[in-house]
Amino acid sequence: MKWMRNLTFGAGIVFIGIFAYQFLQSEKLQNESMQEAEARIAKYKESPSDHATVDTFNVKENEAFSTLEIPKLDKEIPVIEGTDADSLSKGIGHLSQSVLPGQGEQIVLSGHRDTVFREFNQIEIGDTFTVHMPYGSYSYVIKQTEIVDEDDTSVIREMGEEVLVVTTCYPFRFVGNAPERFVAYAYPVEGEE
Structure with missing residues:
Protein backbone atom coordinates (compact mmCIF):
# COMPACT_ATOMS: atom_id res chain seq x y z
CA MET A 1 0.00 0.00 0.00
CA LYS A 2 2.92 2.34 0.71
CA TRP A 3 4.19 1.98 -2.87
CA MET A 4 0.75 3.10 -4.17
CA ARG A 5 0.83 6.22 -1.99
CA ASN A 6 4.38 7.00 -3.16
CA LEU A 7 3.42 6.45 -6.80
CA THR A 8 0.40 8.77 -6.46
CA PHE A 9 2.52 11.40 -4.70
CA GLY A 10 5.22 11.14 -7.39
CA ALA A 11 2.65 11.46 -10.19
CA GLY A 12 1.19 14.53 -8.48
CA ILE A 13 4.62 16.16 -8.28
CA VAL A 14 5.23 15.43 -11.99
CA PHE A 15 1.88 16.97 -13.00
CA ILE A 16 2.52 20.07 -10.88
CA GLY A 17 5.96 20.39 -12.45
CA ILE A 18 4.54 20.13 -15.97
CA PHE A 19 1.85 22.72 -15.18
CA ALA A 20 4.41 25.10 -13.64
CA TYR A 21 6.72 24.75 -16.66
CA GLN A 22 3.87 25.42 -19.12
CA PHE A 23 2.65 28.41 -17.11
CA LEU A 24 6.12 29.96 -16.89
CA GLN A 25 6.79 29.29 -20.59
CA SER A 26 3.49 30.97 -21.51
CA GLU A 27 4.33 34.01 -19.35
CA LYS A 28 7.78 34.24 -20.96
CA LEU A 29 6.36 34.11 -24.50
CA GLN A 30 3.70 36.73 -23.66
CA ASN A 31 6.31 39.06 -22.15
CA GLU A 32 8.51 38.74 -25.26
CA SER A 33 5.50 39.40 -27.51
CA MET A 34 4.50 42.43 -25.43
CA GLN A 35 7.99 43.90 -25.84
CA GLU A 36 7.86 43.24 -29.60
CA ILE A 41 4.08 50.82 -31.82
CA ALA A 42 6.83 53.10 -30.46
CA LYS A 43 8.82 52.91 -33.73
CA TYR A 44 5.96 54.43 -35.70
CA LYS A 45 5.40 57.15 -33.11
CA GLU A 46 9.09 58.12 -33.21
CA SER A 47 9.31 58.27 -37.03
CA PRO A 48 6.28 60.20 -38.32
CA SER A 49 7.63 60.17 -41.87
CA ASP A 50 7.61 56.35 -41.82
CA HIS A 51 4.26 56.30 -40.08
CA ALA A 52 1.95 53.53 -41.18
CA THR A 53 -1.66 54.33 -41.91
CA VAL A 54 -4.71 52.17 -41.62
CA ASP A 55 -4.42 51.53 -45.37
CA THR A 56 -0.67 50.88 -45.57
CA PHE A 57 -0.04 48.86 -42.41
CA ASN A 58 1.07 45.27 -43.03
CA VAL A 59 1.67 42.45 -40.59
CA LYS A 60 3.27 39.04 -41.00
CA GLU A 61 1.96 35.72 -39.69
CA ASN A 62 2.91 35.05 -36.06
CA GLU A 63 4.15 38.63 -35.51
CA ALA A 64 3.28 40.71 -32.43
CA PHE A 65 2.00 44.01 -33.83
CA SER A 66 -0.48 45.54 -31.40
CA THR A 67 -1.84 45.44 -27.86
CA LEU A 68 -5.32 45.01 -26.42
CA GLU A 69 -5.99 47.06 -23.31
CA ILE A 70 -8.80 45.89 -21.02
CA PRO A 71 -9.33 48.64 -18.41
CA LYS A 72 -11.82 46.60 -16.36
CA LEU A 73 -9.13 43.96 -15.76
CA ASP A 74 -6.26 46.47 -15.62
CA LYS A 75 -4.48 44.45 -18.34
CA GLU A 76 -2.71 45.08 -21.61
CA ILE A 77 -2.01 42.00 -23.73
CA PRO A 78 -0.01 41.58 -26.95
CA VAL A 79 -1.89 40.82 -30.17
CA ILE A 80 -0.29 38.32 -32.56
CA GLU A 81 -1.16 37.78 -36.23
CA GLY A 82 -2.81 34.38 -36.58
CA THR A 83 -4.89 32.07 -34.41
CA ASP A 84 -2.81 28.91 -34.59
CA ALA A 85 -1.47 27.28 -31.41
CA ASP A 86 1.90 29.04 -31.73
CA SER A 87 0.30 32.50 -32.00
CA LEU A 88 -2.12 31.86 -29.14
CA SER A 89 0.73 30.74 -26.88
CA LYS A 90 2.24 34.24 -27.26
CA GLY A 91 -0.88 36.34 -26.62
CA ILE A 92 -4.17 37.15 -28.26
CA GLY A 93 -4.55 35.94 -31.85
CA HIS A 94 -5.89 38.14 -34.65
CA LEU A 95 -7.88 36.14 -37.19
CA SER A 96 -6.02 36.86 -40.43
CA GLN A 97 -9.21 36.75 -42.51
CA SER A 98 -10.65 39.66 -40.52
CA VAL A 99 -9.68 43.32 -40.88
CA LEU A 100 -7.66 45.57 -38.58
CA PRO A 101 -8.97 48.48 -36.48
CA GLY A 102 -10.03 51.46 -38.57
CA GLN A 103 -10.90 49.39 -41.64
CA GLY A 104 -14.67 49.49 -41.06
CA GLU A 105 -15.56 45.80 -40.75
CA GLN A 106 -15.28 42.87 -38.35
CA ILE A 107 -12.04 42.49 -36.34
CA VAL A 108 -11.73 39.07 -34.65
CA LEU A 109 -9.43 38.49 -31.68
CA SER A 110 -9.20 35.17 -29.81
CA GLY A 111 -7.37 34.02 -26.71
CA HIS A 112 -7.20 31.18 -24.23
CA ARG A 113 -9.38 31.42 -21.13
CA ASP A 114 -6.65 29.92 -18.97
CA THR A 115 -3.85 32.27 -20.07
CA VAL A 116 -4.52 35.76 -21.52
CA PHE A 117 -8.24 35.82 -20.67
CA ARG A 118 -7.94 34.25 -17.22
CA GLU A 119 -10.26 36.88 -15.63
CA PHE A 120 -12.64 37.24 -18.58
CA ASN A 121 -15.59 36.11 -16.44
CA GLN A 122 -15.61 39.69 -15.05
CA ILE A 123 -16.28 41.27 -18.46
CA GLU A 124 -19.74 42.86 -18.84
CA ILE A 125 -21.75 44.86 -21.34
CA GLY A 126 -20.57 48.49 -21.14
CA ASP A 127 -16.91 47.59 -20.51
CA THR A 128 -14.34 48.81 -23.02
CA PHE A 129 -11.40 47.50 -25.01
CA THR A 130 -8.70 49.67 -26.58
CA VAL A 131 -6.56 48.33 -29.41
CA HIS A 132 -3.23 50.16 -29.69
CA MET A 133 -1.93 49.95 -33.24
CA PRO A 134 1.22 51.50 -34.73
CA TYR A 135 -1.08 53.89 -36.63
CA GLY A 136 -3.33 54.85 -33.69
CA SER A 137 -5.50 53.67 -30.81
CA TYR A 138 -9.09 52.50 -31.19
CA SER A 139 -11.56 52.18 -28.32
CA TYR A 140 -14.63 49.94 -28.37
CA VAL A 141 -17.51 49.45 -25.95
CA ILE A 142 -19.07 46.01 -25.41
CA LYS A 143 -22.73 46.11 -26.45
CA GLN A 144 -23.51 42.40 -26.70
CA THR A 145 -22.19 39.03 -25.53
CA GLU A 146 -23.24 35.50 -26.38
CA ILE A 147 -22.31 31.90 -25.74
CA VAL A 148 -22.05 29.72 -28.84
CA ASP A 149 -21.12 26.11 -29.57
CA GLU A 150 -17.39 25.55 -30.18
CA ASP A 151 -18.12 24.63 -33.82
CA ASP A 152 -20.31 27.68 -34.53
CA THR A 153 -18.56 29.64 -37.28
CA SER A 154 -21.48 32.05 -37.85
CA VAL A 155 -19.72 34.47 -35.48
CA ILE A 156 -17.18 35.21 -38.24
CA ARG A 157 -18.98 37.21 -40.91
CA GLU A 158 -19.26 40.52 -42.68
CA MET A 159 -21.10 42.92 -40.41
CA GLY A 160 -21.33 46.07 -42.56
CA GLU A 161 -19.70 48.17 -39.84
CA GLU A 162 -16.65 48.14 -37.60
CA VAL A 163 -17.08 45.61 -34.77
CA LEU A 164 -14.39 44.19 -32.51
CA VAL A 165 -15.27 40.55 -31.78
CA VAL A 166 -13.34 39.01 -28.88
CA THR A 167 -13.71 35.27 -28.25
CA THR A 168 -12.51 32.72 -25.72
CA CYS A 169 -13.45 29.24 -24.54
CA TYR A 170 -16.43 28.79 -22.21
CA PRO A 171 -17.23 27.88 -19.46
CA PHE A 172 -14.42 29.94 -17.96
CA ARG A 173 -13.73 27.44 -15.17
CA PHE A 174 -13.64 24.16 -17.06
CA VAL A 175 -11.07 21.39 -17.05
CA GLY A 176 -10.21 20.16 -20.53
CA ASN A 177 -11.44 21.33 -23.92
CA ALA A 178 -14.40 23.63 -23.33
CA PRO A 179 -17.52 22.83 -25.39
CA GLU A 180 -18.55 26.45 -26.01
CA ARG A 181 -17.20 29.92 -26.82
CA PHE A 182 -17.87 33.25 -25.09
CA VAL A 183 -18.14 36.06 -27.65
CA ALA A 184 -18.09 39.80 -26.90
CA TYR A 185 -19.17 42.28 -29.59
CA ALA A 186 -17.68 45.75 -29.07
CA TYR A 187 -18.44 48.81 -31.18
CA PRO A 188 -16.35 51.96 -31.71
CA VAL A 189 -16.69 54.54 -28.95
CA GLU A 190 -18.57 57.59 -30.24
CA GLY A 191 -16.29 60.44 -31.31
CA GLU A 192 -13.15 58.29 -31.68
CA GLU A 193 -11.26 57.48 -34.90
Whole structure:
Protein backbone atom coordinates (compact mmCIF):
# COMPACT_ATOMS: atom_id res chain seq x y z
CA MET A 1 0.00 0.00 0.00
CA LYS A 2 2.92 2.34 0.71
CA TRP A 3 4.19 1.98 -2.87
CA MET A 4 0.75 3.10 -4.17
CA ARG A 5 0.83 6.22 -1.99
CA ASN A 6 4.38 7.00 -3.16
CA LEU A 7 3.42 6.45 -6.80
CA THR A 8 0.40 8.77 -6.46
CA PHE A 9 2.52 11.40 -4.70
CA GLY A 10 5.22 11.14 -7.39
CA ALA A 11 2.65 11.46 -10.19
CA GLY A 12 1.19 14.53 -8.48
CA ILE A 13 4.62 16.16 -8.28
CA VAL A 14 5.23 15.43 -11.99
CA PHE A 15 1.88 16.97 -13.00
CA ILE A 16 2.52 20.07 -10.88
CA GLY A 17 5.96 20.39 -12.45
CA ILE A 18 4.54 20.13 -15.97
CA PHE A 19 1.85 22.72 -15.18
CA ALA A 20 4.41 25.10 -13.64
CA TYR A 21 6.72 24.75 -16.66
CA GLN A 22 3.87 25.42 -19.12
CA PHE A 23 2.65 28.41 -17.11
CA LEU A 24 6.12 29.96 -16.89
CA GLN A 25 6.79 29.29 -20.59
CA SER A 26 3.49 30.97 -21.51
CA GLU A 27 4.33 34.01 -19.35
CA LYS A 28 7.78 34.24 -20.96
CA LEU A 29 6.36 34.11 -24.50
CA GLN A 30 3.70 36.73 -23.66
CA ASN A 31 6.31 39.06 -22.15
CA GLU A 32 8.51 38.74 -25.26
CA SER A 33 5.50 39.40 -27.51
CA MET A 34 4.50 42.43 -25.43
CA GLN A 35 7.99 43.90 -25.84
CA GLU A 36 7.86 43.24 -29.60
CA ALA A 37 4.41 44.87 -29.94
CA GLU A 38 5.34 47.89 -27.82
CA ALA A 39 8.55 48.39 -29.81
CA ARG A 40 6.62 48.28 -33.08
CA ILE A 41 4.08 50.82 -31.82
CA ALA A 42 6.83 53.10 -30.46
CA LYS A 43 8.82 52.91 -33.73
CA TYR A 44 5.96 54.43 -35.70
CA LYS A 45 5.40 57.15 -33.11
CA GLU A 46 9.09 58.12 -33.21
CA SER A 47 9.31 58.27 -37.03
CA PRO A 48 6.28 60.20 -38.32
CA SER A 49 7.63 60.17 -41.87
CA ASP A 50 7.61 56.35 -41.82
CA HIS A 51 4.26 56.30 -40.08
CA ALA A 52 1.95 53.53 -41.18
CA THR A 53 -1.66 54.33 -41.91
CA VAL A 54 -4.71 52.17 -41.62
CA ASP A 55 -4.42 51.53 -45.37
CA THR A 56 -0.67 50.88 -45.57
CA PHE A 57 -0.04 48.86 -42.41
CA ASN A 58 1.07 45.27 -43.03
CA VAL A 59 1.67 42.45 -40.59
CA LYS A 60 3.27 39.04 -41.00
CA GLU A 61 1.96 35.72 -39.69
CA ASN A 62 2.91 35.05 -36.06
CA GLU A 63 4.15 38.63 -35.51
CA ALA A 64 3.28 40.71 -32.43
CA PHE A 65 2.00 44.01 -33.83
CA SER A 66 -0.48 45.54 -31.40
CA THR A 67 -1.84 45.44 -27.86
CA LEU A 68 -5.32 45.01 -26.42
CA GLU A 69 -5.99 47.06 -23.31
CA ILE A 70 -8.80 45.89 -21.02
CA PRO A 71 -9.33 48.64 -18.41
CA LYS A 72 -11.82 46.60 -16.36
CA LEU A 73 -9.13 43.96 -15.76
CA ASP A 74 -6.26 46.47 -15.62
CA LYS A 75 -4.48 44.45 -18.34
CA GLU A 76 -2.71 45.08 -21.61
CA ILE A 77 -2.01 42.00 -23.73
CA PRO A 78 -0.01 41.58 -26.95
CA VAL A 79 -1.89 40.82 -30.17
CA ILE A 80 -0.29 38.32 -32.56
CA GLU A 81 -1.16 37.78 -36.23
CA GLY A 82 -2.81 34.38 -36.58
CA THR A 83 -4.89 32.07 -34.41
CA ASP A 84 -2.81 28.91 -34.59
CA ALA A 85 -1.47 27.28 -31.41
CA ASP A 86 1.90 29.04 -31.73
CA SER A 87 0.30 32.50 -32.00
CA LEU A 88 -2.12 31.86 -29.14
CA SER A 89 0.73 30.74 -26.88
CA LYS A 90 2.24 34.24 -27.26
CA GLY A 91 -0.88 36.34 -26.62
CA ILE A 92 -4.17 37.15 -28.26
CA GLY A 93 -4.55 35.94 -31.85
CA HIS A 94 -5.89 38.14 -34.65
CA LEU A 95 -7.88 36.14 -37.19
CA SER A 96 -6.02 36.86 -40.43
CA GLN A 97 -9.21 36.75 -42.51
CA SER A 98 -10.65 39.66 -40.52
CA VAL A 99 -9.68 43.32 -40.88
CA LEU A 100 -7.66 45.57 -38.58
CA PRO A 101 -8.97 48.48 -36.48
CA GLY A 102 -10.03 51.46 -38.57
CA GLN A 103 -10.90 49.39 -41.64
CA GLY A 104 -14.67 49.49 -41.06
CA GLU A 105 -15.56 45.80 -40.75
CA GLN A 106 -15.28 42.87 -38.35
CA ILE A 107 -12.04 42.49 -36.34
CA VAL A 108 -11.73 39.07 -34.65
CA LEU A 109 -9.43 38.49 -31.68
CA SER A 110 -9.20 35.17 -29.81
CA GLY A 111 -7.37 34.02 -26.71
CA HIS A 112 -7.20 31.18 -24.23
CA ARG A 113 -9.38 31.42 -21.13
CA ASP A 114 -6.65 29.92 -18.97
CA THR A 115 -3.85 32.27 -20.07
CA VAL A 116 -4.52 35.76 -21.52
CA PHE A 117 -8.24 35.82 -20.67
CA ARG A 118 -7.94 34.25 -17.22
CA GLU A 119 -10.26 36.88 -15.63
CA PHE A 120 -12.64 37.24 -18.58
CA ASN A 121 -15.59 36.11 -16.44
CA GLN A 122 -15.61 39.69 -15.05
CA ILE A 123 -16.28 41.27 -18.46
CA GLU A 124 -19.74 42.86 -18.84
CA ILE A 125 -21.75 44.86 -21.34
CA GLY A 126 -20.57 48.49 -21.14
CA ASP A 127 -16.91 47.59 -20.51
CA THR A 128 -14.34 48.81 -23.02
CA PHE A 129 -11.40 47.50 -25.01
CA THR A 130 -8.70 49.67 -26.58
CA VAL A 131 -6.56 48.33 -29.41
CA HIS A 132 -3.23 50.16 -29.69
CA MET A 133 -1.93 49.95 -33.24
CA PRO A 134 1.22 51.50 -34.73
CA TYR A 135 -1.08 53.89 -36.63
CA GLY A 136 -3.33 54.85 -33.69
CA SER A 137 -5.50 53.67 -30.81
CA TYR A 138 -9.09 52.50 -31.19
CA SER A 139 -11.56 52.18 -28.32
CA TYR A 140 -14.63 49.94 -28.37
CA VAL A 141 -17.51 49.45 -25.95
CA ILE A 142 -19.07 46.01 -25.41
CA LYS A 143 -22.73 46.11 -26.45
CA GLN A 144 -23.51 42.40 -26.70
CA THR A 145 -22.19 39.03 -25.53
CA GLU A 146 -23.24 35.50 -26.38
CA ILE A 147 -22.31 31.90 -25.74
CA VAL A 148 -22.05 29.72 -28.84
CA ASP A 149 -21.12 26.11 -29.57
CA GLU A 150 -17.39 25.55 -30.18
CA ASP A 151 -18.12 24.63 -33.82
CA ASP A 152 -20.31 27.68 -34.53
CA THR A 153 -18.56 29.64 -37.28
CA SER A 154 -21.48 32.05 -37.85
CA VAL A 155 -19.72 34.47 -35.48
CA ILE A 156 -17.18 35.21 -38.24
CA ARG A 157 -18.98 37.21 -40.91
CA GLU A 158 -19.26 40.52 -42.68
CA MET A 159 -21.10 42.92 -40.41
CA GLY A 160 -21.33 46.07 -42.56
CA GLU A 161 -19.70 48.17 -39.84
CA GLU A 162 -16.65 48.14 -37.60
CA VAL A 163 -17.08 45.61 -34.77
CA LEU A 164 -14.39 44.19 -32.51
CA VAL A 165 -15.27 40.55 -31.78
CA VAL A 166 -13.34 39.01 -28.88
CA THR A 167 -13.71 35.27 -28.25
CA THR A 168 -12.51 32.72 -25.72
CA CYS A 169 -13.45 29.24 -24.54
CA TYR A 170 -16.43 28.79 -22.21
CA PRO A 171 -17.23 27.88 -19.46
CA PHE A 172 -14.42 29.94 -17.96
CA ARG A 173 -13.73 27.44 -15.17
CA PHE A 174 -13.64 24.16 -17.06
CA VAL A 175 -11.07 21.39 -17.05
CA GLY A 176 -10.21 20.16 -20.53
CA ASN A 177 -11.44 21.33 -23.92
CA ALA A 178 -14.40 23.63 -23.33
CA PRO A 179 -17.52 22.83 -25.39
CA GLU A 180 -18.55 26.45 -26.01
CA ARG A 181 -17.20 29.92 -26.82
CA PHE A 182 -17.87 33.25 -25.09
CA VAL A 183 -18.14 36.06 -27.65
CA ALA A 184 -18.09 39.80 -26.90
CA TYR A 185 -19.17 42.28 -29.59
CA ALA A 186 -17.68 45.75 -29.07
CA TYR A 187 -18.44 48.81 -31.18
CA PRO A 188 -16.35 51.96 -31.71
CA VAL A 189 -16.69 54.54 -28.95
CA GLU A 190 -18.57 57.59 -30.24
CA GLY A 191 -16.29 60.44 -31.31
CA GLU A 192 -13.15 58.29 -31.68
CA GLU A 193 -11.26 57.48 -34.90
